[in-house]
Amino acid sequence: MKDTIILGIESSCDETAAAVVKNGREVLSNVIASQADFHEQYGGVVPELASRMHVDAVYPCIDDALNKAGITLDYVDAIAVTYGPGLVGALLVGLSAAKGLALVSGKPLVGVNHLMGHICSNYICFPELQPPFLCLLASGGNTQIVHVKDYTDLTVLGRTRDDAAGEAIDKISRVIGLGYPGGPKMDKAGQGGNPEAYSFPLNHMGDTLDYSFSGIKTAALNLINQSKQKGEEIDLCDFAASYQTHIAKVLLHNLIKASKQTGIKKVCLAGGVSANSFLRAEAAKSGLDLYYPSLGLCTDNGAMIASAGYFEYIKGTRHDMSLNALPSLKL
Ligand code: KG4
Numbered sequence: 001m002k003d004t005i006i007l008g009i010e011s012s013c014d015e016t017a018a019a020v021v022k023n024g025r026e027v028l029s030n031v032i033a034s035q036a037d038f039h040e041q042y043g044g045v046v047p048e049l050a051s052r053m054h055v056d057a058v059y060p061c062i063d064d065a066l067n068k069a070g071i072t073l074d075y076v077d078a079i080a081v082t083y084g085p086g087l088v089g090a091l092l093v094g095l096s097a098a099k100g101l102a103l104v105s106g107k108p109l110v111g112v113n114h115l116m117g118h119i120c121s122n123y124i125c126f127p128e129l130q131p132p133f134l135c136l137l138a139s140g141g142n143t144q145i146v147h148v149k150d151y152t153d154l155t156v157l158g159r160t161r162d163d164a165a166g167e168a169i170d171k172i173s174r175v176i177g178l179g180y181p182g183g184p185k186m187d188k189a190g191q192g193g194n195p196e197a198y199s200f201p202l203n204h205m206g207d208t209l210d211y212s213f214s215g216i217k218t219a220a221l222n223l224i225n226q227s228k229q230k231g232e233e234i235d236l237c238d239f240a241a242s243y244q245t246h247i248a249k250v251l252l253h254n255l256i257k258a259s260k261q262t263g264i265k266k267v268c269l270a271g272g273v274s275a276n277s278f279l280r281a282e283a284a285k286s287g288l289d290l291y292y293p294s295l296g297l298c299t300d301n302g303a304m305i306a307s308a309g310y311f312e313y314i315k316g317t318r319h320d321m322s323l324n325a326l327p328s329l330k331l
Contacts, residue, residue: 005069006313007076007101008306009062011094012086012114013140014045016057019302020069020076024120024310025127029068030296030303033057040180044170051089058097065302073105080309083111083319084329085141091325099321111319112308114300115142115331116154118270120307121293129291134264136255138279139271140166140183143251145209145258146331148268151311154331157258158209165247166273168213172220172243176236186240187276193241195278198223198234200246209254209261216246244278252282265289272299 003022010017019030035053039045066072081098084091095111102109119135134157135146143166144159163171166183173182178189200219203212220243227234251273259265267288273279275298283290297304 004077004310004313005071005075006306006309007062007065007073007079008112008302008304008309009058009079009081009094009098010114010117010300010302010305011054011058011090012082012084013090013300014039014050015300016054016061016094017300017302017305018061018065019306020065020071021124021303021306021310024307025123027124027303028070029065030301031061031064031068032301033061036181043174043180045087047087047089050087051093054090054093058093062097062101073101073107076105076107078108078110078309078313080110080112080305080312082114082117082305083323084326085114086327088325088327091327095323095325099323103321108313109319109323110309110312110317111323112305112312113329113331114305116152117304117308119146119148119154119268120311121270121297121301121304122268122291123307124297124303125293126291129268132264133266133268133291134255134258134262135268135270136251136274137271138165138251138269138273140164140170142271143211143213144331145255147262147264152315156331158211158254160211160213161205162212162214163217165211165213165251166271168217168247169244169273171217175221175224176234176239183272183276186244187278189236190240190244190278191237193235193237193239195241195245197238198242200243202250204253209258211250211254213247213250216250241278244276245282248276248279248282251279252286256286256288259288266291268292270298274298
């Protein structure tokens with residue numbers, strides 16, 4: 001069978017990325033220009049500045065990805081691009097670049113849901129992985145449990161009603177002075193800490209598979225403020241270990257419940273928070289048949305968009321030049 005080569009373009013937040021992937025699973029190149037160091041001085045992503053930086057980086061990233069794959073656009077079967085969810089100005093940069101390339105090359109344009117992209121990182125890391133499975137998708141803007149019935153047939157079983165898990169980690173990370181991006185910094189800060197030193201409330205949403213992280217975040221803020229008022233120092237290492245372990249346990253509680261309800265034991269993790277070592281350690285104890293992407297494929301990247309683009313492309317998905325950025329796109 002002829003190979004299918006997809007160019008994937010991603011610009012939904014603060015990573016400009018382009019990649020070339022063969023048959024949805026084999027990465028020929030994966031180029032990422034991260035803006036994280038730049039946004040660190042502001043304590044978070046500044047949307048307007050992110051858009052401008054995407055403009056500078058997008059074509060060099062695409063060129064680099066094609067060069068590293070050793071091909072030209074002629075060898076690409078389709079151009080896949082994230083069209084949501086994300087920051088609207090940031091999304092528009094990648095989308096406009098993809099449309100321009102599709103127009104001049106005559107190659108099909110395939111819009112990709114960024115969240116589906118995260119799930120597809122697992123197909124790259126595990127070439128034998130096939131649906132059906134459950135996926136815990138936890139990132140900076142989303143936390144949900146997805147039933148992956150087939151490659152493009154996805155049903156959300158539960159989602160956060162307020163903050164995403166990544167957001168809860170990033171905000172507290174900033175408050176305790178670790179800065180941005182909070183996830184990796186808090187992960188590092190908690191290594192070797194006592195995960196039971198501090199406790200946080202369990203916020204289970206009744207019989208549903210939904211999550212809530214705002215109460216946990218507020219409890220952490222109160223704990224920090226009360227310590228300050230008493231003139232006591234919190235132990236950063238123990239605090240970081242306790243907070244992340246708690247979030248990991250909350251995430252896994254519903255995932256295990258979903259596994260029991262559906263009878264599906266095969267479970268993937270995806271999204272930036274799936275890089276978290278505390279989550280991985282708790283997940284390893286869960287008895288689930290567990291898959292998670294390599295660290296570089298947990299956070300935003302072009303390869304996952306090319307992979308998702310491949311499954312959309314072989315299903316027949318094609319978009320025209322009217323495709324617009326959808327900042328609140330859902331699965
Ligand atoms: O998937 P991603 O790169 O972007 C979104 O689509 O949101 O995820 C970014 C999120 C941020 O909240 C970041 O702090 C978190 O993933 N993150 C982590 C870790 N690495 C990234 N959270 C916890 N532990 C990590 N090691």
